[in-house]
Amino acid sequence: MTLDDWLDIAAIALILIGALLCLTAAIGLLRFRDVPTRLHAATKPQVLGLILICLAIALSLRSWPVVAFLVPVVLIQLATAPLSAHMVGRQAYRNGTIDENALFVDELAESRRTPPAAGG
Structure with missing residues (x-):
């Protein structure tokens, strides 16, 4: 088996x-x-x-322009997924849809008691 065959199997x-x-x-x-x-x-x-699929595409096509296209895709995904999860989690906390008894540490409890415009 050649190197190309092994790369295709890995992809x-x-x-x-x-x-x-x-x-x-x-x-x-x-x-x-x-x-x-x-x-x-x-x-x-x-x-x-997504990272594994992008890596497989890069291995399969073996082209530097493809890699140059996939790197920003992966970086944007790595940047936006935690941010969007944080925002959804924060909004769920504000709406009260999270079970507060299941939380080990509630870092937002103080901000929930004091309204944001109260200055405290």
Whole structure:
């Protein structure tokens, strides 16, 4: 077997693993009940699955312009997934849809008691 064959096999394996991770993220969004677990399912396996699929595309096509296109895609995903998860989690906390008894540390409890414009 040549190096090209091994790279193609690695690309197929990476696509399958990445697709499986994206599938588990989608199933987790449907099956989990509360916001924190859904956020975990939406961010971690989905981002890793996308990275693996992009790596498989780069291995399969073996082209530097393709790699140059995929690097910003991965970087933007790495930047936006945690930010969007943080914003959704914060809004769920403000709406009261998070079970406060399940929190180990509630760093936002003080800000919830004092309105933002109260100066305290």
